[in-house]
Amino acid sequence: MAKETQTITICIDLGSSLTKVVWSLDNSPDINFLTMEPEIIECDYGHLDTYRSKRINLHSASKDDAWVNLKDNKQSSFAIGFLASALLAEANLKALKYESALYKILAVLGIIAEQTQFRLAINLTILLPWSEWNDQSKLKEQIKKEAKSFLFRGKLINLRVLNCMCIPEGAGITLNRYTGILIKSNKFITTLVFGHRNTSILTFQRGMMIEANTTNLGFFRLIDRIIELTSGLDRKLLNKIVYQLGDPVNPDNPILNQLCMSQIPQNLQREKDEILVAIRTAQQYYWALISQWLQKQVPKSLSEVVVAGGAGKYLYHRLQEHFSTISTYWGTDWQDLIEASPQFKNLDLHEECRDILAFRLVDAYAAHSYQLKSLHDSQNQKSIPTPV
Structure with a gap:
């Protein structure tokens, strides 16, 4: 039986110390949050498989055991976040964010697809440093191409990107x-x-x-x-x-x-x-x-x-x-909204202080809100009859 398709609106802030995500399904009033460590490492699939088979697991959420393979390169895996740090990756502060952004974004989309169990149509906003904002066309092209079909944790994921917008950090x-x-x-x-x-x-x-x-x-x-x-x-x-x-x-x-x-x-x-x-x-x-x-x-x-x-x-x-x-x-008004959210209260903070994380999420949360308003206004304009 074919999965139901749902539209998701998502903002991803690709921070150098933490990947911060705010997302919502169009048929739900809930605003959801996701955070991941910034590390990313490319490794041979055989090496990754050997590492995972030899470790002892109690329980790990998909965000803590996340890796991605592009469909046309299944032997080369990209471990993201906690898994990458376990493989001794370090956050590369000299690398351009947009160069690693594709794999981090695919991992985030894979986590949400796995969590919701829907086929997803995506309205995506990405926050980039101003110095990399001019690279947005390359990134958007890559995302639209690769999100159609990729492997997340060994499972095939097929997504459709409806809209992809990049804005400078702070613009949200x-x-x-x-x-x-x-x-x-x-x-x-x-x-x-x-x-x-x-x-x-x-x-x-x-x-x-x-x-x-x-x-x-x-x-x-x-x-x-x-x-x-x-x-x-x-x-x-x-x-x-x-x-x-x-x-x-x-x-x-x-x-x-x-x-x-x-x-x-x-x-x-x-x-x-x-x-x-x-x-x-x-x-x-x-x-x-x-x-x-x-x-x-x-x-x-x-x-x-x-x-x-x-x-x-x-x-x-x-x-x-x-x-x-x-x-x-x-943005303390936005921070208050975040801290009052049941989804945020249930968020696994790991080593983050709750009020600090709420402040760090403000730009992405505000950008997500702006995106929702823009999509709503756009749909309303389309529904207005025009003179013949």
Whole structure:
């Protein structure tokens, strides 16, 4: 018996530290969430099969055991997310996002297809860094071609992409913020996106984006500096702990101890103090880089600054002080909606803090909402009779 076809609207934010997904079925009011580790690794199918056959599994969700094969290259598998990290892949911060995007997107679509058990027709929005936005035509062409027939976890998946749209990171929250508002002022609206790999600025005047720029001053710069000033710290653990510690750091926060390796009590405090000094030094260094970039890039005559991206939340106090005379918008209304969602409350967070993850999802959630509105408006226009 043929599967029922359902239309799905989905937004994928291909973050360098976390893949974030917001999706909904057209016949359901529920907004669903999915997150995956950013790692991806290409490996021979035989190697992958051997690895999987020898490990001991208790239970794993499909998102934690995800791999993709293109239909015309079944011997070469791409492990995505947790499975890729288990195969010792590392997030490649130098590679272009769009080059690995195809496999990550197919994995996400495979997970949802497996979960819903429907044949899916897809309205897709992808968030890309501004610096890679010009590559969107290549990516959209690849997705439309490969989504028709690919292998996910060894099973054939056939999908139909109805619409595929790429927008710059930060555009989701901005489009929703200003849709329907007639902006007459000559003052600028600036959207700042603080990511793990890079930081971007989108500048708008009279409702139109007039300028954009991306720099490689991502959160990883802060982590790099801490690693330079310390010994033996694990990058992945540092990413998690440093973000949770926030800025400024409370020296009495017990999670600082998770970074210490000493087993001798008298050495433990000394190690903790050294790590604390390294973090504070790195914070000053990182903010100096960011603030200098802001001074060069942000227009002088501003009506509002929109802030997106997880590293933006980390820099909250510094950014509020920097823009003390200007209105700032952080999408807290969207964050509240996300946190109140039953689907979000049931989301397996793994090592994420719930409020931090909610903020990181704001841009994708807002982009998904904007996409739903656009599709609804488009359908309404088609149904309006036209004069003969």
